[in-house]
Amino acid sequence: SISFIEDFSDFGRGELSSYSSTARQKLESLLNKNMRIRMTDGRTLVGLFLCTDRDCNVILGSAQEFLKSSDSFSQGEPRVLGLAMIPGHHVVSIEVESDSLVGTQGFSQGSSH
Numbered sequence: 001s002i003s004f005i006e007d008f009s010d011f012g013r014g015e016l017s018s019y020s021s022t023a024r025q026k027l028e029s030l031l032n033k034n035m036r037i038r039m040t041d042g043r044t045l046v047g048l049f050l051c052t053d054r055d056c057n058v059i060l061g062s063a064q065e066f067l068k069s070s071d072s073f074s075q076g077e078p079r080v081l082g083l084a085m086i087p088g089h090h091v092v093s094i095e096v097e098s099d100s101l102v103g104t105q106g107f108s109q110g111s112s113h
Helices: 013-029
Strands: 034-039 044-052 058-066 079-086 091-096
Touching (some): 034 058
Antiparallel strands (some): 034 091, 044 058, 058 079
């Protein structure tokens, strides 16, 4: 699980500039990675990370919506959204899916694909 939101209040001017550069590089390395974003209403969106802004709003491409489930994502069909904007104040958590999982969406965990 990765958190993009950091508290900059403890940094001095020079430290903030250096930290800002590192944070920007980290964000840039996540571009076009598959992300799973959990929202305050219980929904989960999965899609490609395209961009964010100072208010922590997130844009996902090829997004799919999964309703809150008690067990796993395999309990229902995802709703295809396409391009989606998630307001930062609705984001509960952000996870970057590992490269090995990209392209295995839709298969159950026990699948041997």
